[in-house]
Amino acid sequence: MDATNAKGNVPMYDAPMRKAAVDVNENKISAKDVQVYYGETHAIKDVSVDILDKTVTAFIGPSGCGKSTFLRCLNRMNDTIDSCRVEGLIALDGEDIYDKRVDPVQLRAKVGMVFQKPNPFPKSIYDNVAYGPRIHGLARNKAELDEIVERALRRGAIWNEVKDRLDSPGTGLSGGQQQRLCIARAVATEPEVLLMDEPCSALDPIATAQVEELIDELRENYSVVIVTHSMQQAARVSQKTAFFHLGNLVEYGETSQIFTNPVDPRTESYITGRIG
Amino acid sequence: MTDATFTGESPKRHGSLTASDARTKRRNASEKRFRIYGLAAIGAGLFFLVVLLSAIISNGIGAFQQTFIQVPVYLDPATLDKNGNRDPADLAKVSTFGYTPLIQTGLYQLVRDAGIETDYEDAGDMKALISASAAAKVRDWTLAHPDRIGDTVEFEILASSRVDGYLKGRVTRESIAEDRNIDAGHLDLTDALRESGALHKSFNAEFIFGSDASESRAEQAGLGVSMLGSFFMMLVVLFLALPIGVAASIYLEEFASQNKFTDFIEVNISNLAAVPSIVFGILGLAAFIQFAHLPQSAPIVGGLVLTLMTLPTIIISTRASLKAVPPSIRDAALGVGASKMQAVFHHVLPLAMPGILTGTIIGLAQALGETAPLLLIGMVGYIATNYPDGLVSGFMSPNSAMPAQIYEWAKRADPAYYERAWGGIIILLVFLLIMNVIAIVLRRKFERRW
Numbered sequence: 070m071d072a073t074n075a076k077g078n079v080p081m082y083d084a085p086m087r088k089a090a091v092d093v094n095e096n097k098i099s100a101k102d103v104q105v106y107y108g109e110t111h112a113i114k115d116v117s118v119d120i121l122d123k124t125v126t127a128f129i130g131p132s133g134c135g136k137s138t139f140l141r142c143l144n145r146m147n148d149t150i151d152s153c154r155v156e157g158l159i160a161l162d163g164e165d166i167y168d169k170r171v172d173p174v175q176l177r178a179k180v181g182m183v184f185q186k187p188n189p190f191p192k193s194i195y196d197n198v199a200y201g202p203r204i205h206g207l208a209r210n211k212a213e214l215d216e217i218v219e220r221a222l223r224r225g226a227i228w229n230e231v232k233d234r235l236d237s238p239g240t241g242l243s244g245g246q247q248q249r250l251c252i253a254r255a256v257a258t259e260p261e262v263l264l265m266d267e268p269c270s271a272l273d274p275i276a277t278a279q280v281e282e283l284i285d286e287l288r289e290n291y292s293v294v295i296v297t298h299s300m301q302q303a304a305r306v307s308q309k310t311a312f313f314h315l316g317n318l319v320e321y322g323e324t325s326q327i328f329t330n331p332v333d334p335r336t337e338s339y340i341t342g343r344i345g
Numbered sequence: 346m347t348d349a350t351f352t353g354e355s356p357k358r359h360g361s362l363t364a365s366d367a368r369t370k371r372r373n374a375s376e377k378r379f380r381i382y383g384l385a386a387i388g389a390g391l392f393f394l395v396v397l398l399s400a401i402i403s404n405g406i407g408a409f410q411q412t413f414i415q416v417p418v419y420l421d422p423a424t425l426d427k428n429g430n431r432d433p434a435d436l437a438k439v440s441t442f443g444y445t446p447l448i449q450t451g452l453y454q455l456v457r458d459a460g461i462e463t464d465y466e467d468a469g470d471m472k473a474l475i476s477a478s479a480a481a482k483v484r485d486w487t488l489a490h491p492d493r494i495g496d497t498v499e500f501e502i503l504a505s506s507r508v509d510g511y512l513k514g515r516v517t518r519e520s521i522a523e524d525r526n527i528d529a530g531h532l533d534l535t536d537a538l539r540e541s542g543a544l545h546k547s548f549n550a551e552f553i554f555g556s557d558a559s560e561s562r563a564e565q566a567g568l569g570v571s572m573l574g575s576f577f578m579m580l581v582v583l584f585l586a587l588p589i590g591v592a593a594s595i596y597l598e599e600f601a602s603q604n605k606f607t608d609f610i611e612v613n614i615s616n617l618a619a620v621p622s623i624v625f626g627i628l629g630l631a632a633f634i635q636f637a638h639l640p641q642s643a644p645i646v647g648g649l650v651l652t653l654m655t656l657p658t659i660i661i662s663t664r665a666s667l668k669a670v671p672p673s674i675r676d677a678a679l680g681v682g683a684s685k686m687q688a689v690f691h692h693v694l695p696l697a698m699p700g701i702l703t704g705t706i707i708g709l710a711q712a713l714g715e716t717a718p719l720l721l722i723g724m725v726g727y728i729a730t731n732y733p734d735g736l737v738s739g740f741m742s743p744n745s746a747m748p749a750q751i752y753e754w755a756k757r758a759d760p761a762y763y764e765r766a767w768g769g770i771i772i773l774l775v776f777l778l779i780m781n782v783i784a785i786v787l788r789r790k791f792e793r794r795w
Contacts, residue, residue: 146679151602178682188673190692200691201681251677258681 097122097262097292098143103157105138105147112138116157116318118311120262125284125293127307127324129300131339134313136296140264143294144180145173161262178205181260185267187247189239189254194231197239197250198222201258217257224290225253226283245276252283256291263287265295269302281306300340304328312336401770407513408768411549411564412504414474414538418451419497420487431491441480444487445472448479448502461537464530473527474534476503478558478565503551504544506563506761508535512546515760552768556731557750563761566754568769570730574644574744575713577733581648581740582655582712587705589652590659597660598667599689618657625654626718634722642723642743650722651712658708659701666700667693699791706784710777716748725749747773 098120105113113135120126120143128136138147145166147153159166166176178201189197198218201207208214218235222228227249231242239250248268255263265284269277284306287293297303303310304324311321312333320327320336331337360366365373424443428435446468452475453468465471479502487494507527510516512535521527538544555567601607629650633639639646670693678688719725724745733739745753747769755766 144680146676149675149679174682174684177680181682182676182680184673184676184680186673188671188677190674190677191696200678200683204681204683204687204691254677254681 095122096120097162098294099158099160100139100143101158101160103139103142103155103159105135105142105156106154107150108152112316113142114316116313118318118321120292120294121309122261122292123288123290124309125288125295125307126309126311127303128294128296128311128313129298129303129339130313130319132298135316136311136313137266139313140266140294140296143262143264144177144182146177146182148173178258179260180262180264181255181258183248183251183255183263183265183268186271187244187251189242189247189250191238191240193236194222194239194242194250195235198254198257201254205258207258221253221257222250224256224287225249226279226286227253243276245272245279248272248276248280249283252280252287256287260291262292262294265293267296267298270298277302300328312339314339401767401774404764405767405769405771407515408552408765408771409549410513410546411552412509412512412544412546413501414452414455414504414544415499416448416451416455416475416479416502416543417497417499418447418483419454420483420494421447422495425487425494426491431494433488433491436488436491436494439484441484444480444484448475448483448500451497451500455543456534456538459538459541459543461534461541463534463537465534471531471534473531474505474508474538476505476564477562478503503564504535506759507531508544509546509564510761511535512539513764515764552765553772557727557729557745557753559727559729560757560759563757563759563765566762566765568747568750568772570732571745571747571750572772573733573739574647574724575746575748577644577739577744578648578651578746579709579713581645582651582709583705585649585652586655586659586708590656590705591663591701593656594660594663594667595689595694598664599693600685614657614660618661621717622654622715623717623721625650626721628653629718630721640741640743642728642745643741644724644744644746645740646722647719647724647746648740650718651715654715654718655708655712658711659705662704662707663697663701666697666704669700670696699788702791703784703788706780706787710780710784713776713780714748714773716746716752719746719749725753727753747776 096119099118100120101117103113103116104111116135116139128140130136141147142155142159143166147155155167161176161180165171190200192200195218198221199214202214202217208217219228219232222231227246230246231237231250239247242250248271252263252265252268268284269280272280281302284293284295288308295303295306307324309322310324310327312319312327312331312335314335320331320333322332327336328340331340422429424447425439426436449468449472452471453465456463456471479500482502483500486498486500505527507516507521507524508531511532516527518529518532521529521532535544551565552567553572554569555565556570557567558565597607597610629646633646633649634641639649674692674696675688678692679685683691716725723743726745728743728745730742730744733742733744751766751769751773754762754769
């Protein structure tokens with residue numbers, strides 16, 4: 070098995086493309102020369118990437134390559150880590166999100182996040198979803214809040230399963246349901262970008278398939294960025310793929326191109342399973 | 346090749362499974378030994394616990410019973426109301442000295458009526474049987490019921506501590522040989538009165554609810570007022586240590602950045618938890634009494650000192666329970682756009698609450714049993730205090746506290762007080778037990794699993 074063979078045809082990862090090509094969507098987030106340091110460690114080096122609106126962008130790469138770190142820079146979740154330092158420019162709709170005048174709270178209302186492990190609050194399903202709208206004052210009365218919760222749960226593709234038990238605790242749901250609840254919670258604040266940090270790594274294959282289907286639907290309204298360890302998943306759900314390695318953005322392009330015809334030999338080695 | 350598999354001797358590295366080899370035997374023997382040590386340690390602990398509890402109960406249970414004498418007292422108008430107008434001001438002029446002869450006469454009459462033979466000719470000779478507190482009791486009752494003057498009213502009067510001790514086996518005919526307060530005739534009289542039914546032992550609520558008494562009236566002393574002193578101190582501790590401790594912990598755990606300064610603070614809080622309590626006592630004396638001029642012996646000062654002592658306990662346990670809240674909950678809250686403070690107050694703090702409450706109650710229980718710092722701020726000693734008549738006097742007027750009262754009783758000369766010290770310890774332990782049960786119940790009730 071030599072390189073040319075692998076390059077020519079990688080049937081294993083030849084994903085069924087849901088759309089032939091990425092629409093000509095405008096830039097949602099653009100990052101330029103981003104450097105991230107954890108204390109002395111240089112975790113992200115010179116990353117420049119443009120993330121499109123109404124598109125699913127996948128970040129792939131071996132463990133510790135910095136893809137989650139970069140994802141967390143996009144809604145400034147790294148602010149909570151004292152030793153973390155971000156340089157360079159990350160702009161959302163042309164506005165620098167690391168500008169001194171930017172309040173991370175407002176940013177995170179626009180850029181929602183779903184985490185690796187389903188983390189519902191130990192409260193009722195209703196309160197889980199209603200929490201974001203409540204603190205942002207999105208509803209003027211109970212009826213409006215009910216409406217927002219229902220819409221979010223429908224978008225999270227979980228409404229039919231929980232509509233009769235909105236008062237039962239969110240932690241009582243199964244893993245897949247919890248993760249869809251977390252997605253519903255994230256979309257309840259009407260974000261423009263949805264960041265997902267390995268959202269399926271704690272789920273079984275059936276729940277994974279449901280969440281993936283949901284991600285594809287979310288693309289109609291949001292720009293979705295997903296970090297994943299599963300290359301099949303990246304191929305299945307994304308239109309754009311970015312391959313990270315040792316803190317560098319090695320290659321970024323159309324998903325079909327990355328998986329069938331990678332330019333960089335490191336990308337090729339990774340997707341054929343020789344490094345990682 | 347194939348032959349070899351059938352006939353060849355395969356090297357047997359392990360012996361039969363049914364026979365254990367030397368190494369396994371050694372290993373099993375050492376495990377067995379360890380189990381025996383463990384059981385022995387637990388057994389020793391239980392043994393000492395049983396010894397301790399049985400000692401406390403057998404020594405202290407007597408304090409909950411007291412000897413009373415039913416004495417019919419003729420409330421003579423000739424001494425109590427010379428003017429005959431039942432004017433409260435005039436009645437109040439008669440001091441307890443006016444009542445004492447009436448009670449002694451009543452007892453003398455009682456002995457006569459019961460047909461008990463005695464050598465005592467005079468009513469005053471029998472006063473050794475009656476508590477010195479009796480006159481005050483009869484006087485208080487009479488002032489409250491002036492219309493009964495002229496009647497003969499039956500009072501349940503405390504017997505003196507010697508008579509009480511005789512019934513409980515503490516005082517014997519041999520032990521009173523040198524005692525000038527009582528002689529053998531009094532004990533004969535006690536036996537006779539007991540047979541006639543006028544003298545009996547019964548439950549002594551005064552011990553739980555009453556106030557301390559002077560050195561010579563052990564039978565009258567109770568823990569109630571010092572219990573209130575402890576209560577007011579605990580109020581101060583709760584309302585100061587809980588908010589200050591929780592606020593400090595939340596700041597250190599959730600907001601403060603990790604640097605040399607916060608490290609320094611952390612080390613110091615841990616060290617404060619280990620500082621001997623008497624050090625806090627002398628600090629309280631210097632800061633609150635000598636500098637701030639707060640009243641001596643007052644529960645407010647005791648409460649402030651105990652607050653200083655309890656703070657590290659509360660801070661350490663609060664920080665531990667904040668740490669135990671999974672970081673994913675903080676991420677979840679921040680991820681939907683909650684500010685840091687909203688994340689803490691809406692999600693982290695409610696989840697940490699059972700741990701915080703448990704730590705607080707354990708801290709309070711510790712403070713409740715603390716004696717040493719109270720020595721230095723003057724809350725130990727005979728403090729002749731009645732019930733405080735309000736919040737202000739509760740905090741500001743001199744009082745004692747339960748453990749200090751127990752210490753005070755234990756050092757008094759009359760053996761009757763020794764019994765009361767043990768009885769006080771029973772009450773204190775009951776309080777601590779209740780607090781610990783509350784802590785456990787709260788933890789069980791609010792504990793969340795995920």
